[in-house]
Amino acid sequence: MGKGGALSEGVLKNIILSYTYVAIWIFLSFTVIIYNKYILDRKMxxxxxxxxxxxxxxxxxxxxAYILVSILKVVEPVQMTRDVYITSVVxxxxxxxxxxxxxxxxxxxxSVSFIQMLKALMPVAVYSIGxxxxxxxFKAKTMTxxxxxxxxxxxxxxxxxxxxAWGVTLQLGAVAFEATRLVLIQILLSxxxxxxxxxxxxxxxxxxxxVFLSVPWMIVEYPLLSEASSFHFDYVIFGTNSFCAFALNLAVFLLVGKTSALTMNVAGVVKDWLLIAFSWSVIKDTVTPINLFGYGIAFLGVAYYNHAKLQALKAKEAERKADNESGRLLDESKSDNATKKNEPGS
Structure with missing residues (x-):
């Protein structure tokens, strides 16, 4: 009973921690998105x-990151050559x-709601580029x-x-670049x-x-900022906004490291629905029935995609355990044979 109770308590603790990591990530992701919208929107x-x-x-x-890695030594830097940095990281x-x-x-x-709907295309982009x-x-079922x-x-x-149209083009471009980045991380780094x-x-x-952003910034935005001489840099607004962006990166590490990337995908779907509801109820963005119907179809597709990924992971894990078990039995068989050969009279 004591052992079972301890096991139940441990399982409960893991469940609570997992939900805590999910809640932190959703909150920070939610905050960064709304905060960026607030800063950049012309009406806010x-x-x-x-x-x-x-x-x-x-x-x-x-x-x-420099302070944490190079000065405080909180995290060890990665062993990397100059060639790997130029050909992979850059x-x-x-x-x-x-x-x-x-x-x-x-x-x-x-609107925030429509942006989240367009982001549902991320699995499509990642799979297609992959x-x-x-x-x-290529699998016909997955492509369907x-x-x-x-x-x-x-x-x-x-x-x-x-x-x-311009906003949609920008978001589709962002999805394409992000999907390519995710695939290249696997190819170039992993x-x-x-x-x-x-x-x-x-x-x-x-x-x-x-460095890369400084080039378009000098051409596109620096002249405009120079003309807007009345602008006063608000350290509180931009400081807290930047800190939230940094904290979000740490939350991603916690969520994926302590649970899985699949958990983050599922949590992302929950976050998207919350953002759509917030955008409609608080920011007063217009969300039409056709919007919701279309996103509902996309949501079911993403949910099925996540389910298929989960089943594939389970099958892979079962295969790995089966291989380990076969290896263990083979080693035991070899050990038994060796023992018999060494027995007197053999």
Missing amino acids: YNWPYPISLTMIHMGFCSSL PIGLLYSLSLWLSNSTYIYL VLLKKES NMLSISAGVAVAAYGEAHFN SKGITFNPITSLYYVSPCCL
């Missing part, structure tokens, strides 16, 4: 400079900077699922009350045995992003 804080905001985030994250940094720039730009043109780069194998998600998002876009946690990821990638 009215500071429509997405490149500048992204650079502030990257500068803050780079500085804090391309990933370029894609990340483009993804952040475009995704932040969409807050100027689209197939193109030969990281994923991807097409159902795309159809649902198309219906949601058709029902959008304040459709903006294949070389290099893994980043959020702090080391920011330590190596954020400076790259800062």
